[in-house]
Amino acid sequence: MKTDYVIVGAGSAGCVLANRLSANPSNTVTLLEAGGPDTNPWIHIPVGYFRTIHNPKVDWCYKTEADPGLNNRSIEWPRGKVLGGSSSLNGLLYVRGQPQDYDRWAQMGNAGWSWDDVLPLFKRSENNMRGADEFHGSDGPLSVSDIRIHRPITDAWVKAAQAAGYAYNPDYNGAVQEGVGFFQLTARNGRRCSSAVAFLKPARSRENLRIITHAAVNKVTLDGKRATGVTYTDRSGREQIVTANKEVILCGGAINSPQLLMLSGIGDAGHLQEHGIDVHTDLKGVGKNLQDHLQARLVYKCNEPTLNDEVATLFGQAKIGLKYILTRTGPMAMAASLATGFFKTRPEVATPDIQFHVQPLSAENPGKGADKFSAFTMSVCQLRPESTGEIRLKGPDPRQYPAINPNYLSTENDRKTIVAGVNIARTIAQQEPLAAKISEEFRPSADLPMDDYDATLDWVRDNTASIYHPTGTCKMGSDSAAVVDARLRVHGISGLRVADCSIMPEIVSGNTNAPAIMIGEKASDLILEDHA
Template sequence: MNADFVIVGAGSAGCVLANRLSADPNNRVVLLEAGGRDTNPWIHIPVGYFKTMHNPSVDWCYRTEPDPGLNGRSIDWPRGKVLGGSSSLNGLLYVRGQQEDYDRWRQMGNTGWGWDDVLPLFKRAEDQERGADDYHGIGGPLSVSNMRIQRPICDAWIAAAQSAGYPFNPDYNGATQEGVGYFQLTTRNGRRCSSAVAYLKPIRDRENLQIITKAQVQRILLDGKRATGVAYRDASGVEKTIHADREIILSSGTIGSAQILMLSGIGDPNHLKENGVTPVHTLKAVGHNMQDHLQARLVYKCNEPTLNDEVRSLFNQARIALKYALFRAGPMTMAASLATGFLKTKTHLETPDIQFHVQPWSADSPGEGVHPFSAFTMSVCQLRPESRGEIRLNGPDPLTYPKIVPNYLSTETDCRTIVDGVKIARTIAQHAPLASKISEEFRPPAALCMDDYDGTLDWVRDNTASIYHPTGTCKMGAGEDAVVDHKLKVHGIEGLRVADCSIMPEIVSGNTNAPAIMIGEKASDLVLNDA
């Protein structure tokens, strides 16, 4: 089989590329996805992440290696294994990050990636429910909507944060990110608007686009220093090849794109040989520079009902389901969090360095069910961690998961920032009107003194989890520590690009789905301009 463009991975960026590249009927495009089609109904119900995360039919179900920064714990790293990728099972939160994030990318030598360059791409992608303005667009494929549900405990958190001195911000994707407010969501009429829904569904019948699911990519085929095709195993396990007359674009995510490059012989020669792979091109940076957002989840028991109580009985579950079926309203429209805050741990900082996710429910993890008591959760994460991890091969078999070495909390700044974030969270909980609704500080325990730095850090190491924002393993840049250039071309290899969150030189200050879609938009322009 031959195509002009072969896209590996139908995730947040890959779906964008499939849409934009196939818009010209003269371009033959093949989109390969290791997972299946997005037919699971829970994918399309916003609260369905409770059912899809940790479900091996749509989730890769990765786990990290034991991490010293987490007192030796391994933690879950859900990643989408389905059309839409992680946008089909994420928390639906639409966050771009700070303008300064992208300006830093440009200052690092990545021409065309400053805020003024990427803002038009965010707007082009967007169909903003609030309408168009200087920061938002309408008419794009991706629907961005306001919450369809509010809960008093989240309203109280926002009011308490304001009482503690933090400003209200109605649009953290607007002129400034700083402040507290409510999340916006990638939903349309009360249903999830994944990248597959936004970009693939409307154009699946294009004659020049072929979508192949259950296609496990084995390696990139190389002719000297040119990428010529892709070898993959189909649903029956038969190895097949597709030849690319123009380009191959890897959009398999921070884990998958790095793994495929290394399985293809592109990476650190010593590491490849140790894992039974013959080196063909030296790029020592492949798999390095990995960054993620680590969240400390604080849970408070309440003296009034929360969502924990609403979903506990079968009668209430039936009532909630009926409300959603009839009106596309109620708790089933809920994203992973309702309220948010982007705050500074130090007054001298130019931009916020921590983010809050506030939920009117509590659980040990999505998919395990809510706690058997009234409670809410506020999680806090450091926005720009200094710690860097890596993806390592675990042998030459593409079906063997690579080793994920996050290296969390390995710098003093990271440790102090997360401890300061926990202290700010506990301080907000002491302000009206939130304080009167709290009956008990559950996690961390009230006995842990707010000023006990060592004790709080140890609690963090024992209790934090990922917010599932892995980035950076195919870093964009010009030096030896980079994998792709500012046009996303793999250094030293013709006909091969990477377009997903793995190209981020630094993680953005917020959730990563909107930036991933923007990267897909940018990559499509770069590919079409060169073609």
């Protein structure tokens, strides 16, 4: 099979590229996705992430190696394995990060990636229900909407945060990020707007776009210093070859993209030789620079009902289901969190360094059901961790999962910031009108003194989890650790690019789905310019 462009991975960025590149009928585009079509109805219902996360039919179900920073715990890293990728499983939260994030990328030598450069790309994608303005678009394919459910406990949290001294901010994607408020969602009329829905669905009927699901790519084929295509295993177990007349673009994400490069002989020579892989290009940075947002989830029992109570009985579930069917509102239209806050842990920090996700429910683990008591959750994460880990192969078999070593909490600043975040969460819980609704500090318990740094850090090590934002493993730049240049071309190889969150030289200060879509938009512009 021959095509102009081969896109590996139909996730947040891959769907954007498939749409934008195939918009010109003279381009032929083949999109390969290891998972299946997005036909599971729970994908399209916002609260359905409780059903799809940890489901091996649509989730890779990765786990990290035992991490020293988490007292040698291994934790779950869900990643989408379906059309739409992780945008089909995520919490629907639309967050771009801070302008300073992108300005730092540009200052690292990545021309064209400053905030002024990328803001038009965010706006181009966006169809915001509030309309267009200086910071938002209203004509794009990605629907962005306000929350369609409020609950007294999360409304009280927003007021308590203001009582603690944090200003209300109606638009954290606007002029400033700092403050407290409510999330906007990638949803429309109570339905999830994944990257597949927004970008792939409108392009499906194009004759020049071929979408192949259940296509597990094995390696990139190379001829000298040029990428010529890929090989993949189809759903019947046969190996197939796709030849790219112009380019191969990897959009597999921070785990799959570096894994595929290494399987293709592109990576640290010593590591590849350990697994008997012929070295094509010795590129030391492949799989390195792994960053993620680590969340501490604080749970408070309440003396009034929360969403835990609403879903506790079949009658309550039926009532919720009927409301959603009739109005597309209520708990089934709920994203992963309702309220948010972007705060500074200390005055000398230039921009917010922690983020809150607040939920009117509690669960020991997303996807495993709500707790059997009235409670709500405050999740706090450090926005700009200094700790970096890596992705390493465990062997030459493409089906063998790589080793994920996040290396959490390996710097003193990371440890101090997450402890400060936990203490800020506990301080907000002491403010009215929230304090009156709390019957018990459940996790951590009130027995943990707020002024005991070591004890709080140890609680963090035992109780934190990923908030599912892996980035950085195919770093963009020109230094010895970089994998791609500012035009996302893999160093030393023509006809091969990476376009997903793995190219981030530093993780953004917020959720990563909107930036991944922006990266897809940017990549499409770069590719079309280079082949004009």
